[in-house]
Amino acid sequence: MQITFLGTSSGVPTRSRNVSSVALRLPQRGKFWLFDCGEGTQHQLLRSDLKMGQLDRIFITHMHGDHIFGLMGLLASCGLAGNTQRMDIYGPAGLNEYLRASRQYSSTHFSYPVQVHAVQPGIVYEDEEYIVSCLPLKHRVTAFGYRVTEKDRPGRFNVEKAAQMGIPPGRVYGQLKRGETVTLLDGRQISGTDLCGETEIGRKIVYCTDTVYCDEAVELSRDADVLIHEATFAHQDAQLAFDRLHSTSTMAAQVAYAAGVNQLIMTHFSPRYAPGNAIVLDDLLTEARAIFPNTKLAYDFMTYEVQRNRN
Known part of the structure; x- marks a missing residue:
């Protein structure tokens, strides 16, 4: 399992960071899943080594534009490319109506089936290898965090x-x-x-954005191998975070610490922390590491290989 960050800015894109989107590659299937789809995501995919024809599931956290404005364009392009067999999309209530109106007013026809699933807290998808679940986060609109759990597998057969x-x-x-x-x-x-070796413990990946610190984020992230958590603001801008229901770097770190995760990767950064300003992203990293040392800053096209643990 490999994570690729396609957009790590909040609100608006910058010259070096696009708006929110994260891909989770499943190499054994030759597929990948997408979490959020901000404007320009399909361009980011073209610049990566991911192939749009291998995308078959999209998970949307909430209906703000920097997380969904790229969705309709991506779906249309997948249809024109002609190699998409089916697309399942998961997200809050209202997502289906949004896509239906976009198709109607743009006269767009998908050449493949598109199924939209309105999610509720709990399991939203399960197959023989994975379980995807969600919990509500605390934001200005209905928002969900997602947890991908890989099922345990028997060890090597002797x-x-x-x-x-x-x-x-x-x-x-x-x-x-x-x-x-x-x-x-x-x-x-x-x-x-x-006749089998040690059980191969399934990997656990959590994606939390947009949200201020909340108990649900901690519960969703419990014992995760990787927590991807928004860190829109620096600690000194905590009042902005509370006002806008976003997280600071220290809030993200507190979630990681309380949940006992292995690796925290922060994303969804405000453009106000661009190089040359009084506070820069390295300052956010320092703040977070003071609470949770195993923290990284995401950047566009960064990849992270999620390792499999054993008992």
Whole structure:
């Protein structure tokens, strides 16, 4: 699993930072998922090594323009490219109406099925490998944070040991690899867990924006391998953060600390902290690391490989 930041500015783009969008690559599937889709996201995708034809799910946190204005253009381009089979989009109530009106007034027709799912707190998507859940955050409009949980997998299957035990190869190997207990033709019962290495613990990634510090962000982020959290303002601008229901660098760090995450990556920075100003982004990093040392600043096209842990 690899995270690619496509937009790390808040509100408006800058010369070096586009507005919000994060891609989560799932290499074993040859797919990636998108979290938020600010204006210009499709241009950012073209500048990355991600391929639009591999996108099949989009998760929207809330309906502010810097998180959704790129969505309609991206969906239209996917249709014109002709290699998108289906798109599932998850987000707050109102997202479907927004897309329907955009299609109507722009006379846009999608050549592939688009399914919009209005999310509620809890599980919003699950398959054999992943669970995506959400909780409400504290912002000026309805907003959700998302958690992607990779399901645990049995460890490496010991083929040599299985052969020594006289277990014939074939379908039974697949069952044992999944940790199942099987009965052989000679009556022996074999547990797959005895033939597999340590369980591969699933990775956990959390995406929280836009929000001021809230308990729901801590709950959603509990024990995450990576927490991507907005840090729109510096600590000295905390009153602005409270007024606009955004986070400071120290709020992001407090969420990471309280939730016991492994890595905090801050994003969604106000353009006011551009180089040459009294406060710059390195100051926000220093503030956050004073509370949670394992903190990074995101930048456009930054990639982060999420490592798999073991018991």
